[in-house]
Amino acid sequence: MLAAQIKPNNNVIRQIVIMAITLVAIFQAGRSIIGSVNRQMYLHKQSNVLKEGQKQAEEINKELRDGLTSYRSSSGIERLARERLNLAGPDEVIIRIGK
Secondary structure, eight states: OHHHHHHHHHHHHHHHHHHHHHHHHHHHHHHHHHHHHHHHHHHHHHHHHHHHHHHHHHHHHHHHHHHHHHHTSHHHHHHHHHHHHOOOOTTOOOOOOOO
16 A cells, blocks of 8 residues: 555656756746847847948048049149148248137
């Protein structure tokens, strides 16, 4: 009679252990999925920020290329010398007015 009572007890304990292990596995899988989704959202935002930065860099490069094109002519070189280097022609005088 004692042997009959021990078997159901062992079976119940075994089922509880299996259930506990299953619950821990489900919990860990859920945590992993949530972490993965959060990481994907973060990476998507970073991707958008990098794309915006790339567009800005492309615009700046285009402006610089256009500026270089204008400085390749003799009038462009003269304008560069006047604006950036404060140079004047042989018959000109530079007058600086303070702000």
